[in-house]
Amino acid sequence: MIRFAVIGTNWITRQFVDAAHESGKYKLTAVYSRSLEQAQTFANDYPVEHLFTSLDELAKSDVIDAVYIASPNSLHGPQSQLFLSHKKHVICEKPLASNLAEVEAAIACARANQVVLFEAFKTASLPNFIALQQALPKVGKIRKVLLNYCQYSSRYQRYLDGENPNTFNPAFSNGSIMDIGFYVLASAAALWGEPHSVHATASLLDSGVDAHGTVQLNYGDFDVTLMHSKVSDSTIPSEIQGEAGSLVIEKISECQRVTFIPRGGKPQDLSQPQHINTMLYEAETFARLVEENEVNHAGLVTSRITSALATEIRRQTGVKFPADNVGQQATA
Ligand SMILES: NC(=O)C1=CN([C@@H]2O[C@H](COP(=O)(O)OP(=O)(O)OC[C@H]3O[C@@H](n4cnc5c(N)ncnc54)[C@H](OP(=O)(O)O)[C@@H]3O)[C@@H](O)[C@H]2O)C=CC1
Numbered sequence: 001m002i003r004f005a006v007i008g009t010n011w012i013t014r015q016f017v018d019a020a021h022e023s024g025k026y027k028l029t030a031v032y033s034r035s036l037e038q039a040q041t042f043a044n045d046y047p048v049e050h051l052f053t054s055l056d057e058l059a060k061s062d063v064i065d066a067v068y069i070a071s072p073n074s075l076h077g078p079q080s081q082l083f084l085s086h087k088k089h090v091i092c093e094k095p096l097a098s099n100l101a102e103v104e105a106a107i108a109c110a111r112a113n114q115v116v117l118f119e120a121f122k123t124a125s126l127p128n129f130i131a132l133q134q135a136l137p138k139v140g141k142i143r144k145v146l147l148n149y150c151q152y153s154s155r156y157q158r159y160l161d162g163e164n165p166n167t168f169n170p171a172f173s174n175g176s177i178m179d180i181g182f183y184v185l186a187s188a189a190a191l192w193g194e195p196h197s198v199h200a201t202a203s204l205l206d207s208g209v210d211a212h213g214t215v216q217l218n219y220g221d222f223d224v225t226l227m228h229s230k231v232s233d234s235t236i237p238s239e240i241q242g243e244a245g246s247l248v249i250e251k252i253s254e255c256q257r258v259t260f261i262p263r264g265g266k267p268q269d270l271s272q273p274q275h276i277n278t279m280l281y282e283a284e285t286f287a288r289l290v291e292e293n294e295v296n297h298a299g300l301v302t303s304r305i306t307s308a309l310a311t312e313i314r315r316q317t318g319v320k321f322p323a324d325n326v327g328q329q330a331t332a
Pocket residue numbers: 007008009010011012032033034035038039070071072073075093094095120122166167179
């Protein structure tokens with residue numbers, strides 16, 4: 001049984017705790033919040049004994065083996081390193097950190113301390129994503145790919161009203177490519193690895209983050225177009241086109257349905273049954289890595305490529321975060 005703590009008390013943390021318990025491999029033993037009252041409110045729904053308002057105390061504590069981090073993006077890198085350096089396994093929400101330098105530092109820290117660091121990119125562990133990977137040869141020579149995730153943010157009105165929500169604040173390393181865009185970027189990295197080239201455009205808000213954008217990844221014989229937005233909804237699925245047919249994926253982040261359409265033929269539904277809580281599968285993956293102490297797992301390769309691409313995309317589109325200057329100041 002993996003004894004774990006949570007950082008961040010929003011709805012996504014409840015969903016992960018439910019998934020972890022559903023897997024039968026975890027026990028929630030501690031809750032961290034900046035406020036004791038909030039920690040208690042969260043803990044009321046679970047049989048948890050330990051509440052923390054100090055991250056250092058939690059990291060040093062012997063009541064946990066692992067931590068799930070669901071704080072704002074800018075805190076992922078530093079918080080991951082804190083727990084890894086105290087030999088706690090870390091499952092950290094996407095994106096793993098603000099930029100490539102932070103991701104590489106976290107990976108090095110995990111290796112140095114021989115504990116597991118895992119980015120909670122739930123898509124990669126889904127039965128339907130694995131079915132998609134296995135079905136790729138069906139389309140023959142891949143020619144064109146569109147990966148699409150555009151979803152109007154429920155917090156956008158708060159941004160327009162001048163409330164400066166974390167979601168659209170560069171201080172928290174946020175915006176479209178870091179949030180929604182992460183799924184299409186990481187899916188491309190998981191399916192095809194590092195592209196030959198990347199070309200990105202985006203529309204920035206006055207806060208400095210991107211509201212939406214388009215990315216072109218070139219893989220030689222085929223190219224992948226990524227569409228991402230937090231200020232508009234898309235009604236079209238993602239598609240992988242090959243010379244022998246197409247694979248159509250509904251809601252790529254959750255791979256709700258995967259269909260193969262042979263050229264000139266009838267659609268074939270390739271979808272597998274999936275649990276309603278799609279975080280179950282990443283919880284199972286992380287538990288297996290911890291049980292086997294697989295420190296150098298393949299997911300880190302995808303995390304590194306994804307972060308390298310996101311860092312380059314932000315360079316091309318002019319999205320800058322305070323976290324990008326931290327390493328430079330420290331070494332100046
Ligand atoms: N996998 C998925 O499907 C999803 C993943 N996510 C990811 O989860 C993470 C959290 O997202 P979201 O809940 O929207 O983020 P929020 O900005 O709402 O913050 C999450 C938690 O962090 C703490 N927090 C909030 N503001 C601050 C601050 N200024 N300083 C320190 N801590 C703060 C709060 O916990 P407390 O008050 O208890 O300290 C809060 O519950 C993100 O990285 C996001 O990408 C989000 C949604 C879905």
